[in-house]
Amino acid sequence: MCDFGNIVDDTFDRQIYFPTMIFSVECANFEDLNAYLIPLIYSERDRDEAGIERSNYRALGGWHSHNSLHQDKAYAPLVDRIDQASRRISESLGYDDDYELQIGTMWSIINGPGSVNKAHIHPGSYWSGVYYVQTPKDSGDIEFIDPRTFHVMDEPRFQKGVQRCRENWTKVRFTPRTGAMLLFPSWLYHGVDPNLTSISGSDGERVIVSFNLVQKLKIG
Numbered sequence: 001m002c003d004f005g006n007i008v009d010d011t012f013d014r015q016i017y018f019p020t021m022i023f024s025v026e027c028a029n030f031e032d033l034n035a036y037l038i039p040l041i042y043s044e045r046d047r048d049e050a051g052i053e054r055s056n057y058r059a060l061g062g063w064h065s066h067n068s069l070h071q072d073k074a075y076a077p078l079v080d081r082i083d084q085a086s087r088r089i090s091e092s093l094g095y096d097d098d099y100e101l102q103i104g105t106m107w108s109i110i111n112g113p114g115s116v117n118k119a120h121i122h123p124g125s126y127w128s129g130v131y132y133v134q135t136p137k138d139s140g141d142i143e144f145i146d147p148r149t150f151h152v153m154d155e156p157r158f159q160k161g162v163q164r165c166r167e168n169w170t171k172v173r174f175t176p177r178t179g180a181m182l183l184f185p186s187w188l189y190h191g192v193d194p195n196l197t198s199i200s201g202s203d204g205e206r207v208i209v210s211f212n213l214v215q216k217l218k219i220g
């Protein structure tokens with residue numbers, strides 16, 4: 001029988017297509033920014049105690065503001081930083097210079113002890129993000145979930161005791177860090193764990209500002 005040989009070792013190649021990108025960035029001087037934002041957000045909650053219900057559970061104490069905080073000029077310092085991060089995404093991905101990512105909606109969430117955010121996506125936008133204003137210890141990690149259900153449903157067996165390479169993860173979690181911003185595809189399912197902090201009072205509340213980005217033609 002003819003010997004057809006083996007595969008050629010140095011031609012074995014792994015390339016990645018259709019990646020899921022999560023960007024992170026830290027804001028300089030975030031302590032001052034957050035000290036400025038906290039009273040703003042709490043005064044908004046005082047004004048609109050009921051808020052609205054989205055991924056939060058009002059019954060568990062999760063508060064969600066209205067979706068147009070970016071139109072309030074008081075939030076301009078944060079909007080400016082989000083715009084800076086948005087420009088970096090457009091540059092990084094080679095988007096058309098005639099267009100820019102703009103905030104379409106922006107809201108705040110305050111999660112007191114026991115509050116969670118159920119897994120959800122953000123329809124109607126390309127990118128979404130979260131900025132962490134106050135993140136007490138154990139106040140809830142954010143978890144992103146691979147949307148390709150086959151991956152979650154039926155996983156191969158992997159080597160025991162060996163960390164899987166990132167390409168094989170089906171979920172990824174981030175412990176929030178005050179002053180950090182995460183930006184992720186709006187179609188990417190995500191949820192937030194319960195706030196299990198042992199800190200009492202408002203210092204134990206997890207406070208974030210979240211936003212959606214849409215691509216619009218630049219004006220002027």
Ligand SMILES: [Fe+2]
Pocket residue numbers: 055120121122190210
């Ligand atoms: Fe979200």
